[in-house]
Amino acid sequence: IVMTQTPLSLSVTPGHPASISCKSRQSLLFSDGKTYLSWYLQRPGQRPQLLIYEVSRRLSGVPDRFSGGGSGTDFTLTISRVEAEDVGVYYCMQGMDLFSFGPGTKVEI
């Protein structure tokens, strides 16, 4: 499943909101009723870390300024108030049919 993200680069202002769009070529709704779309942040020089799974479920310990939404083929990651530590590359990933990642969105202050 091909995943796309927009924008590919995003300049943000601390304290302001930011959002990233992720689209899949086919629906990520599985026969069990769940939608397998997750979001990852890779800070500079670090390994990726899981932020959100199943579209909107935040991993324990992830700040609540991060939220995910969407359905079917269109999804969004929103940061309500960007902080300096949020810089890095954000990836969406589908797990509905094996696994594939979006190209990444580079977020800079």
Add this chain to the structure above:
Amino acid sequence: QVQLVESGGDLVTPGGSLRLSCAASGFSVTDYYMSWIRQAPGKGLEWVAYISVSGDTIYYPGSVKGRFTISRDSAKNSLYLQMNSLRAEDTAVYYCARGSPGWAFGYWGQGALVTVSS
């Protein structure tokens, strides 16, 4: 505390072979689905291998199918990636990752660099 530590990354000539290891601690590799995910220099993430909880279901994308083999050893609590017929385009940092609910990856190792070059 969950930890994943990869090893075995190296410089290898095209057509050569290499085996990566991922030592797990804080959990059993037989209790979770596991994968290898790679990242070419300056590029994005690419999933390259999957092994199920039972170990009897394995998948690869077309880019590595027939060349890469994922396996695990419960006694050593480790995951492996055997890579054969390596190509320049296989140059990447290889991460092992533990599966999480929602067909996501909640834990990642620090990565092992594989460079394929003559």
